[in-house]
Amino acid sequence: MPPMIIRLVRRSALALTLATTLVALPAQAAVTITFWSRDMGRTFPHAYITLRGVPDGGGEPVDTGYGFTVKTVTPALLLGSVSGTIERPTIGYQNGSDAQFSVVLSDAQYAAELALVAAWDKTRGGDSRYNLNTRNCIHFVKAAARIAGLTDLDRPKLMKKPRRYLEAIAAANRAAITPIGKAGSDHLATLPPVSAPPAWRVAPDLHVLPPSPPGQPIGTISTRSRVDSNPG
8 A cells, every 4th residue: 555545544543533532522511500499388489599510610519509588587577678698508408499490601600600699698798688679589599690691680570489580581591591390309310410418418408608718619618507487
C-alpha cells in the first residue's frame, strides 16, 4: 500500500477514535433549580426552591433548598411587616410537597441564586422583612425565577397561592422549563444521587439557616429546626 494511503488510513482511524471518545464522555454537569409548592393541610401553603447538581466550572456537589417565611406566626402578620427568615426544606418536607418544574442554571445564575438567598437572610446582612401582601414566599420564588431567566412573572392575584402561581409561570415559560408536576416523594424517587445528604436534610421538618462563619459558603450546615407550620 502506498505510504500516502497508509497515512490517510491512520489519520482517519485516529479521528474516528477521538470522535468515539468524545461521544462516550458524559455531558458536563450543571446545577438545576426546581420550584416547589406545598398545599394547605396541617401547614400553611408555601413555595420554595431546591438546587441540585454540580457547577459546570467544577466544585462540590450541590443538594440543598431555600424558602422564605415568617419567623413567628402572630396576629401582627395581618397588620404589616414582621420578621422573616430563610428556611431550608428537608427531604421529609419535600415528600409532602409538589415539584412543579425545573430549570438548568448557568454557573453565573447559580451564583446569583445564592446571592438572592443571602439578600433575604438577616444573618448574612440581608433584608428579612416579611410582609404577607408584598414580600412573602412567592415573592422570593418570583425573584429566583427571574434569575433563572423566566418571564411573565407578575401575577398579582396569585401572590398568596403558591401552586397556582407556579402553574401559571410554567404555562408562560413552556420552552424554558422542564415540567415535573409530581408529588415530592415520587419526584425524589426519580433523582440519581448527587452526594450523601447532610444530616439536616433527612429530618422531617424545616431548618433555619444558622449564621455562617466568615468565608463559609451559605447553606452548608444547620443547627436548629422549626415545626413546619410556615405560612409561606
